[in-house]
Amino acid sequence: MDSLDWNRLAVATLISVGIFAGGWILGNTLIQASPPQKPAFLIKSTDSSPDFSIADSKHGQDVAAQQCGLCHTFEENGPSKIGPNLYEIIGHKIASRKDFHYSQALSARNKETWDQQKLYQWIKNPMEMVPGTTMAFAGVNDPSDRADIIAFLSKSSPVPPPKPLATTSAAPNTDTNLQKEGKVAAQKECAACHSFDPNGRNLIGPNLYNIVNKPIANKKNYPYSQALVSQKGLWSETNLDKWLENPSLWIPNNKMIYTGVSSPQTRKAIIIYLRSLAPK
Numbered sequence: 001m002d003s004l005d006w007n008r009l010a011v012a013t014l015i016s017v018g019i020f021a022g023g024w025i026l027g028n029t030l031i032q033a034s035p036p037q038k039p040a041f042l043i044k045s046t047d048s049s050p051d052f053s054i055a056d057s058k059h060g061q062d063v064a065a066q067q068c069g070l071c072h073t074f075e076e077n078g079p080s081k082i083g084p085n086l087y088e089i090i091g092h093k094i095a096s097r098k099d100f101h102y103s104q105a106l107s108a109r110n111k112e113t114w115d116q117q118k119l120y121q122w123i124k125n126p127m128e129m130v131p132g133t134t135m136a137f138a139g140v141n142d143p144s145d146r147a148d149i150i151a152f153l154s155k156s157s158p159v160p161p162p163k164p165l166a167t168t169s170a171a172p173n174t175d176t177n178l179q180k181e182g183k184v185a186a187q188k189e190c191a192a193c194h195s196f197d198p199n200g201r202n203l204i205g206p207n208l209y210n211i212v213n214k215p216i217a218n219k220k221n222y223p224y225s226q227a228l229v230s231q232k233g234l235w236s237e238t239n240l241d242k243w244l245e246n247p248s249l250w251i252p253n254n255k256m257i258y259t260g261v262s263s264p265q266t267r268k269a270i271i272i273y274l275r276s277l278a279p280k
C-alpha cells in the first residue's frame, strides 16, 4: 500500500467508527420497549459458527412472531408493515421488495443476496451491519434464537440454503492451484504486517506460521489486543473466513486495521495457503 492508501484507510476507519457510534446512539433511543441491550462489542462471539442444520425452526417461528411480527409478515404475498414482507428472503437480493421503501443505507447493498450468514449478522445487530438502516431493532441477543429464526426463514427459501463452511474443513482441499493463488494473495495483502515462515518475526501483526486449527492469539511475544485475547477458540477455517472477510465486524476493537478480503474464493485460497504452513 502506498501512503495515500494508508490515509484513505485511516479516514475510512474514522468515518465508520463515527457512523457506528451514531447508529448505536440512535438505536438505543429508538428502542425503549425491548429490554436493555449490551453494546454489541461486549457480546462474546462464542456463536461464531452457528450450525443451522440443527436449529429449531418451530421455536424460530415463535421467536420471530414475538420479536419481528410487529414490523414484518412472513407468509407468501404478505403485506409490508413497518418493515418489508420476509417470505423467501434467503436467496433474494437485499432491499428488493417492490412495495417497500428502503433506507438509502440498505438499498446501497442491493447487489448482495441474503444468505444465512448475512441474516445472522443482521439480526444480531442491524445497525452494526448496515449503519443508517431504518430497522430500529437492537438485535436478538441469544445466538441459538438467531439460528432458530434463520432456520424458520429458510423454510420458505426458494434456493437450498448454502452449507455452512465448516463442512468443507472435514475434507481438506489439497488443491495446489488454490494454494498458489493463496500464497500470491497473502504476499500482496498481508505481508506488510505478517511473516509466514517457521519462527518468522512478528511484524505489525503476529507471525502466521502454523495457526490453522490452533488457539486464537497464541503466539508468544506478541502483544495482542484485549479483544483478540478474549476471543476464545481455535482458528478453524470457518473462523478464519469470517476474520478475513471483515476483522472488525467479527471481533470489534481488535487491532488488525484491515478492511478484509471481499472475494470468498480469495479467502478460501489464503486459508488453504495458511493451512499448508505447518510442520509436515
Ligand code: HEC
Pocket (backbone or CB within 6 Å): 064, 067, 068, 069, 070, 071, 072, 082, 083, 084, 086, 089, 093, 094, 095, 096, 097, 101, 102, 103, 104, 105, 106, 107, 119, 122, 123, 132, 133, 134, 135, 136, 137, 140, 149
Ligand atoms: C421496529 C420494527 C422492526 C422490527 C422489530 C424488525 N424489523 Fe426487520 N426491518 C424493519 C425495517 C424498517 C426494515 C427496512 C430497513 C431499511 O430499509 O433500512 C427491515 C428490514 C429487514 C430485512 C431486510 C429485508 C429486505 O428486503 O432486504 C430483514 C431480513 C429483516 N428486517 C428481518 C427482521 C427479523 C428477522 C426481525 C426479528 C428478529 C426483524 N427484522 C425485526 C423493521 C423491523
Ligand code: HEC
Pocket (backbone or CB within 6 Å): 186, 189, 190, 191, 192, 193, 194, 204, 205, 206, 208, 211, 215, 216, 217, 218, 219, 223, 224, 225, 226, 227, 228, 235, 243, 244, 253, 254, 255, 256, 257, 258, 261, 270
Ligand atoms: C495493516 C496490518 C495488517 C494487515 C494488512 C493484515 N493484518 Fe492480520 N493482524 C494484524 C494485527 C495488528 C493483528 C493482531 C490483532 C489483535 O491483536 O487484535 C493481526 C492478527 C491476525 C491474525 C490472528 C493471529 C493470531 O495469532 O491469533 C490472523 C490469522 C491474521 N491477522 C491474518 C491476516 C491475513 C491472512 C491477512 C491478509 C489477508 C492479514 N492478516 C492482513 C495486522 C495486519
